[in-house]
Amino acid sequence: MTVARFAPSPTGYLHIGGLRTALFSWLWAKKMGGKFLLRIEDTDMARNSQEALVAIIEAFEWVGMDYDGEVIYQSQRFDIYNQYIVRLLEESKAYKCYMSKEELDALRESQMKAGERPRYDGKYRDFDGTPPLGVEPVIRIKAPQEGRIIFRDGVKGEIDIAADEVDDFVIARADGSPTYNFVVAIDDALMGVTDVIRGDDHLYNTPKQIVVYNALGFALPNFYHVAMINNEQGKKLSKRDGATDVMEYQKLGYLPEALLNFLVRLGWSYGDQEIFSVEELQTIFEPKSLSKSSSNYNLDKLLWLNAHYIKNKTNAELAQLLHPFGIDIREHDERELLLDATKERGKTLVELAEQIMMILKAPESYDEKAVKKGFKADSKETLLDFITMLEGWDKALHLPCDYHNVLEHFVATKEIGFGKIGQPLRIALLGSMTGSSLDEIMAIIGTKETADRVKRAIALL
Numbered sequence: 301m302t303v304a305r306f307a308p309s310p311t312g313y314l315h316i317g318g319l320r321t322a323l324f325s326w327l328w329a330k331k332m333g334g335k336f337l338l339r340i341e342d343t344d345m346a347r348n349s350q351e352a353l354v355a356i357i358e359a360f361e362w363v364g365m366d367y368d369g370e371v372i373y374q375s376q377r378f379d380i381y382n383q384y385i386v387r388l389l390e391e392s393k394a395y396k397c398y399m400s401k402e403e404l405d406a407l408r409e410s411q412m413k414a415g416e417r418p419r420y421d422g423k424y425r426d427f428d429g430t431p432p433l434g435v436e437p438v439i440r441i442k443a444p445q446e447g448r449i450i451f452r453d454g455v456k457g458e459i460d461i462a463a464d465e466v467d468d469f470v471i472a473r474a475d476g477s478p479t480y481n482f483v484v485a486i487d488d489a490l491m492g493v494t495d496v497i498r499g500d501d502h503l504y505n506t507p508k509q510i511v512v513y514n515a516l517g518f519a520l521p522n523f524y525h526v527a528m529i530n531n532e533q534g535k536k537l538s539k540r541d542g543a544t545d546v547m548e549y550q551k552l553g554y555l556p557e558a559l560l561n562f563l564v565r566l567g568w569s570y571g572d573q574e575i576f577s578v579e580e581l582q583t584i585f586e587p588k589s590l591s592k593s594s595s596n597y598n599l600d601k602l603l604w605l606n607a608h609y610i611k612n613k614t615n616a617e618l619a620q621l622l623h624p625f626g627i628d629i630r631e632h633d634e635r636e637l638l639l640d641a642t643k644e645r646g647k648t649l650v651e652l653a654e655q656i657m658m659i660l661k662a663p664e665s666y667d668e669k670a671v672k673k674g675f676k677a678d679s680k681e682t683l684l685d686f687i688t689m690l691e692g693w694d695k696a697l698h699l700p701c702d703y704h705n706v707l708e709h710f711v712a713t714k715e716i717g718f719g720k721i722g723q724p725l726r727i728a729l730l731g732s733m734t735g736s737s738l739d740e741i742m743a744i745i746g747t748k749e750t751a752d753r754v755k756r757a758i759a760l761l
């Protein structure tokens with residue numbers, strides 16, 4: 301059975317690159333009918349943050365990614381890691397290293413001076429003398445000194461390095477805490493992880509982890525190292541490029557399905573298809589179609605997708621979604637009309653909320669440019685005449701088409717162009733030249749509110 305996992309270190313918020321890696325793993329597990337584990341890599345006690353942990357769990361919840369079993373915490377598994385350290389020491393596959401920090405620094409410096417790559421020199425590998433006093437040892441694993449470490453990466457192809465490129469790295473620190481490359485291998489093996497999908501910043505950790513797998517006789521999983529997401533200019537994505545924290549996207553009014561659709565296409569493709577539901581992805585995603593090269597973040601694409609998903613929500617769903625954005629129209633009489641008139645006008649829930657507010661709330665001010673352009677000397681009189689016709693209309697006015705009829709009748713009777721009433725009316729109702737269609741707006745706010753707004757504009761302008 302396919303077992304995939306996401307293994308974040310809770311040292312900062314969950315960024316979109318992390319979410320994308322998690323998504324790839326999750327989709328692959330789903331597609332294979334396998335399992336997906338969420339394992340928190342919190343062995344570095346000094347750098348862990350509770351806030352980061354909460355943000356990860358929250359992000360998973362928001363986007364609707366589930367995991368099998370409970371969340372696993374490496375910090376609760378130290379006993380297990382210790383057993384393996386003891387075993388490796390007993391089997392003489394690992395050893396205590398007493399090199400002090402000063403000694404290590406000096407070694408590194410002299411190697412750098414000699415133009416060599418800094419690496420541990422194996423001083424304590426076969427040491428059987430009396431250990432120096434006052435140094436708490438670290439534990440190092442014996443890495444092979446000859447041969448090659450070769451593995452097939454599902455994205456990058458064959459990776460083949462000289463074994464001696466991997467030095468005897470530390471598997472447990474002086475305080476006894478185990479290190480990342482050690483515990484990740486132990487956990488992936490013990491948890492039966494078959495497919496490791498992660499960022500390619502880990503590509504050169506994999507040979508180290510293979511040393512651990514081999515020392516303990518564990519079978520290797522499949523590895524897939526996913527290329528990074530760059531910014532629009534092709535440079536490393538940073539905070540400066542806007543939101544990178546997943547939960548920030550929620551606040552900015554993105555729908556989780558849009559974000560997931562956006563992320564899956566960064567580094568993965570399926571013909572030239574752009575729109576994917578999560579359900580569909582769960583049946584077609586294959587890590588072998590992951591791209592070798594990095595992909596560029598593209599805000600316009602994200603906005604386009606978000607607009608698509610907003611447009612395709614039911615009005616009842618949208619009313620719920622808008623609630624956290626300060627719009628409560630769940631019980632509004634004209635909810636359907638209001639959302640039909642606006643839902644194609646907002647690329648985010650924030651924009652949609654603004655569009656709705658603009659209709660529901662009488663304008664507090666009037667856009668100067670719009671007034672100059674659309675509110676002419678004779679506009680007040682035209683507006684007054686229109687209101688008179690509206691209030692005296694002998695048929696019930698409910699639907700946009702009812703108001704449309706009045707508008708049509710008005711311009712025909714007055715023998716004026718539509719702009720003569722359209723522009724000042726729009727300014728009076730919304731305070732600006734933009735927004736939904738006038739008949740829709742009037743149908744939503746009703747005749748009385750229409751007349752009130754017009755009278756206010758006449759008095760103020």
Ligand code: GLU
Nearest residue numbers: 307308309341484498502
């Ligand atoms: N804890 C590692 C990180 O957050 C994940 C490594 C992995 O997936 O193996 O980068």
